[in-house]
Amino acid sequence: MSTFKITCVIVDDEPMALNLVESYVAKTPFLELKKKCSSAIEALEFIKNEPVDLLFLDIQMPDLSGIAFSKMVPKETRIIFTTAFDQYAIEGFKVEALDYLLKPFDYAEFLEAANKANKWFSLTKGNQQSNVSDEKDFLFVKSEYKQLRIKLDDVLYFESLKDYIKIYLKDNPKPILTLMSLKSLEEELPNTKFMRVHRSFIVSLKNIEVIERSQIIINKQRITVSEQYKTDFLEFVNNNSFNS
Template sequence: MTDFKLNCVVVDDEPMALQLVESYVTKTPFLQLQKSCSNAIEAMNYVSEHPVDVLFLDIQMPDLTGIELSKMIPKKTKVIFTTAFDQYALEGFKVDALDYLLKPFDYSEFLVAANKAKDWFNLVKKSEENRNIVQGQEVTTKEFLFVKSEYKQLKIKLDDVLYFEGLKDYIKIWLKNEPKPILTLMSLKSLENELPESDFMRVHRSFIVSLKNIDVIERSQIIINQQRITVSEQYKSKFFEFINNNSL
């Protein structure tokens, strides 16, 4: 069972068929009837302005058919066709319909189709939650890097990094409370791809700075631990956008 309700719209030009599907939606706990429409044009106007999860859609209607409407709605809105003509089944599935209900159908048949919608949206929701968890882990667990230096793998805590300085094929890693940098064979470009964007920013061809460890910004210069680093023209826009977003 979903822990949310699916917003539904019912579309049918036959009043009795429309009322029947309305009653089925109303008695199904995980469905929420948003609107009933007696033609596809009315439904098209509504769906274009409101978020709709499931469209229970008749196919054979005047002016605009259900098949034609299904090609015009947002992809996130899923369609369950309801029709008295089984020759439309193949065409219905070609437009990625979730299911196809052949009139007359009873509540048990309707519920099978509705459950397909429920399973679909539960799967989408679970996928989004998993993606958010993974993204959160990427942000929160990126607390250190291992770098090669003097034939050893050194663990560098990112919180301790003041800035990275590029020197041809090498990088100097300047750390808090350390008078000498760590030297490692790596390019700034490859390092940039490994760093969390929320904490580090490239401000010069030769420098990536720790945003949280900036002491002073003076015109186009950053001061970190008494070291002045110029923000080059190429990186000014992004850097000062960050500053403006974090200024009082």
């Protein structure tokens, strides 16, 4: 499975339904909730400024229906409809919804629909990211008034230090110090080679020497995998483990 998160918005005018889907999203590791909205108009305003991957969208709502709203969202944003009325199923599939959940639905049904979305994004978004990572094998970073070319294969790990980042390299006893945020760096790095495992650390996956409980050892440095990043890291370990 892919290590990226699918960003999503929940849209429903019923507070109980809104809260139920929110609880389902919270227990699904590959979903990241950006906002819950009580109307399609509120959701439309939000995604204009912050596009998301997926909408969990009620159909029958006042002012603007889910079907009408679905025709206004960017084509990159996919939809899973949630409704109490099964007569909308054909209309839902006409607008190429990924799935259609009929209320009341339980977590197993929700997860089945979410997994369809995960497979779809693994084929599209995952391929795009892997293409980028194939092209990028170095970064230019500013350090001491110079632009240094850093080969990504030489990087052991990155450590955040307030507004700066320390870059630890093979065969280089002193780290390189550069003014940059760890978040902006994470967006530039190929996700097939690097993973954030702590709010202060991004590690080179190929340079991990030992994993001991919740710690990674790289070049004698122990780095703790925090709870926030543990799910993705364990998925990486499981996908690359040999079990006899």
